[in-house]
Amino acid sequence: MPREATVVPPALVQNNPETATALLRELVSILRESRTELREEWARRITESRLLMAMTREEIFAEATTVYDNYVAVLETGSVEALQAYARDLSERIIPRGVETQEVLGVVLLLRDVLARSLFKKYQLDFNLLNRVLDAYEPAANRIANTVAVGFVQERERIIRQQQEAIRELSTPVLRVRERLLILPIIGLIDPQRARQLTEQLLRGIRENRGKVAVMDITGVPSIDSAIANRLVQTVEAARLLGATVIVTGLSPEIAQTLVTIGVDLSKMNTVGDLQGGIELAERVLGYKVIPVEVEVAARTH
Amino acid sequence: MAVPILKQRHHLIASIQSALSDQDLVGLRDDLARLVGQHRALGVIIDVTALDVLDSFATRTLRAIAYMTKLRGAETVIVGIQPDVAQAMVQLGLTLEDVLTALDLEEGLALLDQRLAERHGR
Numbered sequence: 001m002p003r004e005a006t007v008v009p010p011a012l013v014q015n016n017p018e019t020a021t022a023l024l025r026e027l028v029s030i031l032r033e034s035r036t037e038l039r040e041e042w043a044r045r046i047t048e049s050r051l052l053m054a055m056t057r058e059e060i061f062a063e064a065t066t067v068y069d070n071y072v073a074v075l076e077t078g079s080v081e082a083l084q085a086y087a088r089d090l091s092e093r094i095i096p097r098g099v100e101t102q103e104v105l106g107v108v109l110l111l112r113d114v115l116a117r118s119l120f121k122k123y124q125l126d127f128n129l130l131n132r133v134l135d136a137y138e139p140a141a142n143r144i145a146n147t148v149a150v151g152f153v154q155e156r157e158r159i160i161r162q163q164q165e166a167i168r169e170l171s172t173p174v175l176r177v178r179e180r181l182l183i184l185p186i187i188g189l190i191d192p193q194r195a196r197q198l199t200e201q202l203l204r205g206i207r208e209n210r211g212k213v214a215v216m217d218i219t220g221v222p223s224i225d226s227a228i229a230n231r232l233v234q235t236v237e238a239a240r241l242l243g244a245t246v247i248v249t250g251l252s253p254e255i256a257q258t259l260v261t262i263g264v265d266l267s268k269m270n271t272v273g274d275l276q277g278g279i280e281l282a283e284r285v286l287g288y289k290v291i292p293v294e295v296e297v298a299a300r301t302h
Numbered sequence: 303m304a305v306p307i308l309k310q311r312h313h314l315i316a317s318i319q320s321a322l323s324d325q326d327l328v329g330l331r332d333d334l335a336r337l338v339g340q341h342r343a344l345g346v347i348i349d350v351t352a353l354d355v356l357d358s359f360a361t362r363t364l365r366a367i368a369y370m371t372k373l374r375g376a377e378t379v380i381v382g383i384q385p386d387v388a389q390a391m392v393q394l395g396l397t398l399e400d401v402l403t404a405l406d407l408e409e410g411l412a413l414l415d416q417r418l419a420e421r422h423g424r
Binding site for chain 2: 199200203204206207210211212234235237238239240241242243244
């Protein structure tokens, strides 16, 4: 078949889309014929390059087969939709297993390379024809690599967005530990948006639970800058305007030093060393007295 | 619109029903200063639940009322500041320092009774 094509002058071929399509069709049939060996070659190269280490050899081979068939189908039909859907589906499966963007890109580029090499081998005797075959092959292959990589990155970004949402919702729970006593454990860095959300949640929590004392525990906060410290002071003052007292607990040595060094006025804040101390103080303020059962029983019997 | 002021045992309760003009606020201040003496009140509660804005003049007037009634022998509690209002106030630096606050009327009454008990207890 390639012998026949050489009869046509090169200029005519390049300007004739019909022939480009014919070449692509020929290409597809070649790739179908040598499916088994090229697929194996690809899987071998993947393992050799130590890509997709998170997956077993069988898994790689199974995915490689599907990608290969999809790849050939795209070359044949020129429509990337099916591949797009498959790439999204594949990304969804492999992202949780820690597969990186460069691995996915590497794998697709490997397949491109493996196929291109097989073409070189096949057409090595006719440079002109090889050129034309590559002219037909390259744009399609690039488009495929692009589609898969973009699909993977989009899926990743979707997951990141979803997780950000989840973290935001979880980040500032206001919990009631006793009648009129709320705790607000804060874990992780506070950014301005989170600080605002925190104030809103606390004030809403005070209103809804008729809170009188709120213990804000910042043991899990690694560091605080002056803007955030001032936001916290504002939160404490806003809570006071609602008639509630805020006790801040768990200031780490680093945070305490930072606050003193940058000169944030914390005179309006009640601070206690740890959460336990904070809750005990809050209980005293609210008039609770916690007595171990044995002590109480002993006191009653005497 | 003038603010109605009710008497409940030793306490006066001023319940603000709608947005107040500066003049209404001044009127409230004058009324309370007069009535605290007249009724020999020991506590004053100003309920601002209905307000969705507390500007600097209002805040200053409320603080003035609190200081003034204290000089006349009564403690003042501001009750019912809405969360949004509180947040806006602290952002403007209006923090009602040294003024008692409580969640709502019931809390305010409880707080006043507690303060009175402490004072008489001593």
